[in-house]
Amino acid sequence: MELSVAVSKKFSTFNLTVDCTVSEQRVGVFGPSGSGKSTLVNLIAGLQSPDEGVIQLNGETLFDAQTSLAPEQRRIGIIFQHPHLFPHLSVRGNLLYGLKRCTPLDRRIDFDSLVAVLRLGPLLERGVNNLSGGEKQRVAIGRAVLSNPRLLLMDEPLSALDDRLRFRIIHHLKTVCETFKIPYLYISHSLLEIRLMTDTVLVFDHGRLVEQTSGEQLARDRMGHSPVGYINLLELSDMTERDDMCAYRWQGGELLLSASNRDTVNGLFELSSKDIILFKKHPEAVSARNLLHCAVLGLFESGEKIGVDLQAGSGRLIAEIVPTAVRELDIHVGSPLYAACKASAFRKLSDNQTNHKEQFS
Amino acid sequence: MPEFTAAEYSAILLSLKVSMVATLLALPFGFLLAYLMTFYQFRGKVALDVLINLPLTLPPVVIGYLLLLLLGQQGFIGRHILQPLGIKVIFTWKAAVIATAVVGMPLLVRSIRIGMESIDLGLIHASRTLGAGPFDSMLTVVMPLALRGILAGSALMFGRGLGEFGATIIVAGNMPGVTQTIPLAIYDYAGSPSGDSMAKALCVVAVIISVAVLLCHEYLGRRMIRAD
Numbered sequence: 001m002e003l004s005v006a007v008s009k010k011f012s013t014f015n016l017t018v019d020c021t022v023s024e025q026r027v028g029v030f031g032p033s034g035s036g037k038s039t040l041v042n043l044i045a046g047l048q049s050p051d052e053g054v055i056q057l058n059g060e061t062l063f064d065a066q067t068s069l070a071p072e073q074r075r076i077g078i079i080f081q082h083p084h085l086f087p088h089l090s091v092r093g094n095l096l097y098g099l100k101r102c103t104p105l106d107r108r109i110d111f112d113s114l115v116a117v118l119r120l121g122p123l124l125e126r127g128v129n130n131l132s133g134g135e136k137q138r139v140a141i142g143r144a145v146l147s148n149p150r151l152l153l154m155d156e157p158l159s160a161l162d163d164r165l166r167f168r169i170i171h172h173l174k175t176v177c178e179t180f181k182i183p184y185l186y187i188s189h190s191l192l193e194i195r196l197m198t199d200t201v202l203v204f205d206h207g208r209l210v211e212q213t214s215g216e217q218l219a220r221d222r223m224g225h226s227p228v229g230y231i232n233l234l235e236l237s238d239m240t241e242r243d244d245m246c247a248y249r250w251q252g253g254e255l256l257l258s259a260s261n262r263d264t265v266n267g268l269f270e271l272s273s274k275d276i277i278l279f280k281k282h283p284e285a286v287s288a289r290n291l292l293h294c295a296v297l298g299l300f301e302s303g304e305k306i307g308v309d310l311q312a313g314s315g316r317l318i319a320e321i322v323p324t325a326v327r328e329l330d331i332h333v334g335s336p337l338y339a340a341c342k343a344s345a346f347r348k349l350s351d352n353q354t355n356h357k358e359q360f361s
Numbered sequence: 362m363p364e365f366t367a368a369e370y371s372a373i374l375l376s377l378k379v380s381m382v383a384t385l386l387a388l389p390f391g392f393l394l395a396y397l398m399t400f401y402q403f404r405g406k407v408a409l410d411v412l413i414n415l416p417l418t419l420p421p422v423v424i425g426y427l428l429l430l431l432l433g434q435q436g437f438i439g440r441h442i443l444q445p446l447g448i449k450v451i452f453t454w455k456a457a458v459i460a461t462a463v464v465g466m467p468l469l470v471r472s473i474r475i476g477m478e479s480i481d482l483g484l485i486h487a488s489r490t491l492g493a494g495p496f497d498s499m500l501t502v503v504m505p506l507a508l509r510g511i512l513a514g515s516a517l518m519f520g521r522g523l524g525e526f527g528a529t530i531i532v533a534g535n536m537p538g539v540t541q542t543i544p545l546a547i548y549d550y551a552g553s554p555s556g557d558s559m560a561k562a563l564c565v566v567a568v569i570i571s572v573a574v575l576l577c578h579e580y581l582g583r584r585m586i587r588a589d
Contacts (some may be wrong), residue, residue: 047486071489072497078490084483088505097501147491339544
């Protein structure tokens, strides 16, 4: 996929100016509310027209001074913040809406395969009005994907869902796009979603593209300015209960989490860089249940904090400390350290589907 | 209850026929006008809005007279279009249909417009990005979702058509068995010394038809809501 956007659009209180080219399959558009992200989506999809400029997708001009393709001619799918399912059609009718309007040449995604991937089989004959939020969004994903788009735009598709559902839907989005090889632009103001969904990120602020980076780099740059620090994402597996705690396998080692996680065998968890305490030597006694022997892979500045990139077993963690601590502990690349984190510092983001029956709601 | 003669049965049937044909005739125009007024911005929109709603405030007699000027032998449409085609409209049931359609049009457009304004624009955007052109989107998204408004407007228009008097008597006249509808027949009976009971009986018929139309509209409206 090669998307080139060089456009401007003026509104009474806001101007959008973009000039960028992206060729990655998984592109994020990140920025605060009102930074122009949704306007960019509408311009690319053809729901709004730029005042001037050029939009090209895979070498085809979608918009310029002479050309302005209608939305239905662009073959660009959108997954909106709200599912916008057609209330007069069944789930099947919604899913088939785009597929029926797709030319036979462009049809490469099979209806049954998609239904299987999104596990929509039991819902097919139902109406859409009484589906749960997660079910509606899964149908919306399926409907957009079945229109066989050249590019999928996801405009904050998870912001109307609660945390529990958000990370389940992320799994579906990733699986569908990987299975059917659909390039996408993922728009969000959630750094966590951007990191999970994308490789390259376009950062917008006040209608301007201010940076093109990676989700990982963006998270590191913002660590010192964020009240939650840097979020370490950990895939934990094979939970066993021990001494009223949950023991998980992680990157060749073991982590102990509080007993409230006993319903999750495998899952994605977050751990803030603020919740990791570093020790130069082995502490004799510490209340934190997890003490990891680490090596420092690198240090980076972020605001008034220093991020410490740690190798713990075969896993990586980022901890944050103040510059004084770096000097006093004489931390440098290669230093051996002990990282302590409390069992209650981990927050579950999602269950792993293969081990959880009630995954889809 | 007096016994109806052929003239009264003819008036009842003609009323139903005129209202039905006028409603069916006005529906596509009413739908397109409502669609235009709801989803498009264009120069002259206010003027078109005023024109659509004018029959609501104009006395029906004025509308009838204007139609007579337009469709009559000396009128623009009458002389240049209808006469060359050999079509006679004035003082036939067709004139009553046209008068009823014009008078009922604002009610039809308003109801459909209310139905359309309640449609989430996101649904239309979604349909366009899924490959539906503007006409396709209108037929497959807007029309089904505005169906309650279309039904409500049709019922209102049909009911209004049953009661149409002023414009009809000017352009169609009041000829029993030819152009006499229920209101015109009631007008005749109410003016004659012995027609009181017949006028009342026709009033009862008009009430029964109107209630039946409203019940039918309500039933269809409820059936359209998917509960699953």
